[in-house]
Amino acid sequence: MGVRRRQARAPATTRQPEKAQGQPGLVLAHFGQISLVEDTQGEVYRCATRKNLPRTVCGDHVLWQASNPREGIITQVLERETTLARPDNNNRVRPVAANLNQIVVVIATRPSFEYGMLDRYLVAAELMDATPVIVVNKSDTLDDESRHKLEQRLGIYRDIGYAQLFTSTRTTDGLMELHRQLKSHTSILVGQSGVGKSSLVQALLPDLDIRIGALSQVTGLGRHTTTATMLYHLPDGGDLIDSPGVRDFTLCQVPAEELARGFREFEPFLGTCRFHNCLHISEPGCAVQDAVRKGTINEQRFRNYDQLVTSMSKLPKR
Ligand SMILES: Nc1nc2c(ncn2[C@@H]2O[C@H](COP(=O)(O)OP(=O)(O)O)[C@@H](O)[C@H]2O)c(=O)[nH]1
Ligand SMILES: [Mg+2]
Ligand SMILES: [Zn+2]
Numbered sequence: 001m002g003v004r005r006r007q008a009r010a011p012a013t014t015r016q017p018e019k020a021q022g023q024p025g026l027v028l029a030h031f032g033q034i035s036l037v038e039d040t041q042g043e044v045y046r047c048a049t050r051k052n053l054p055r056t057v058c059g060d061h062v063l064w065q066a067s068n069p070r071e072g073i074i075t076q077v078l079e080r081e082t083t084l085a086r087p088d089n090n091n092r093v094r095p096v097a098a099n100l101n102q103i104v105v106v107i108a109t110r111p112s113f114e115y116g117m118l119d120r121y122l123v124a125a126e127l128m129d130a131t132p133v134i135v136v137n138k139s140d141t142l143d144d145e146s147r148h149k150l151e152q153r154l155g156i157y158r159d160i161g162y163a164q165l166f167t168s169t170r171t172t173d174g175l176m177e178l179h180r181q182l183k184s185h186t187s188i189l190v191g192q193s194g195v196g197k198s199s200l201v202q203a204l205l206p207d208l209d210i211r212i213g214a215l216s217q218v219t220g221l222g223r224h225t226t227t228a229t230m231l232y233h234l235p236d237g238g239d240l241i242d243s244p245g246v247r248d249f250t251l252c253q254v255p256a257e258e259l260a261r262g263f264r265e266f267e268p269f270l271g272t273c274r275f276h277n278c279l280h281i282s283e284p285g286c287a288v289q290d291a292v293r294k295g296t297i298n299e300q301r302f303r304n305y306d307q308l309v310t311s312m313s314k315l316p317k318r
Helices: 002-008 115-127 144-159 175-182 197-204 208-219 222-227 256-261 264-269 287-294 299-314
Strands: 023-031 034-038 044-049 061-068 071-077 083-087 093-098 102-107 131-136 163-166 186-190 230-233 239-242
Touching: 023 044, 034 061, 034 071, 044 061, 044 208, 102 115, 102 175, 115 131, 115 256, 115 299, 131 144, 144 163, 163 175, 175 197, 186 197, 197 239, 256 264, 256 299, 264 287, 287 299
Parallel strands: 044 071, 102 131, 102 186, 131 163, 186 239
Antiparallel strands: 023 034, 023 061, 023 230, 034 044, 061 071, 083 093, 230 239
């Protein structure tokens, strides 16, 4: 009897559940002190955050309590599985979104893009274990020749295994493929302002205007909702986060050994250099530099790596 009773008891390692602090919710967006929190039924509430809690970001899982029919207070920010962060204008690390597992880097020929920035996004994705995807939007503006040229230049990314899509919100070219790629992921669209991120969201979410209208009513913030980082549910599963464009995307400081892991084609060579703490810049017996010389690693990608290592010490720490 006594034995059975002991067995019925929770194992010693299981702690008593903490006193419930509220119901689970998902942060769709936050504006200053206010977060838009969606409950498990899909209802959205305008919530303040209890003092002493970290700031919430889009994609955060929280516990919250309703205070009146449309408002509430966040009592706990649950641990983030992943965080996309970047330095702000004051060189402080700012989380952009949480709990995402796919980063869609949107580029276009207008505004023109820079391979350095593309690589920084790809590194950020690799280091947070998110799947990077490259989307070339405005494909309708490319004639056959310029498309071919671009495909060739981007070929090195395909070679190292990154999914790559050409899309157009005008002709709907590539939107089915993009849809398929986004399904059952939590993805964020990133890239410069003007490349068509919000247009892609609009194209993928036919009832977007209705939703934004409904959200505006909750927030009382009007169409401002479209300028914040915002999470949307896709009709066939998966979540899509639209972020306002940034002129430049910089990384936060990471140790150089870690940075090399952000360049996935370096992987087979890491750990085979003469010096175990090799930064692959100018050290003798470096397997990475050797691979660059042999053409196994693309030179442009290596230059971007080199530049990142050099600039790392000026970046804010994570
Ligand atoms: N030609 C062309 N223009 C597009 C396409 N997608 C978006 N645009 C235009 O690009 C501009 C910027 O789009 P927007 O979605 O606001 O870009 P965002 O800043 O990245 O969100 C708008 O004038 C859009 O109409 C596209 O596929 N083809
Ligand atoms: Mg936009
Ligand atoms: Zn090396």
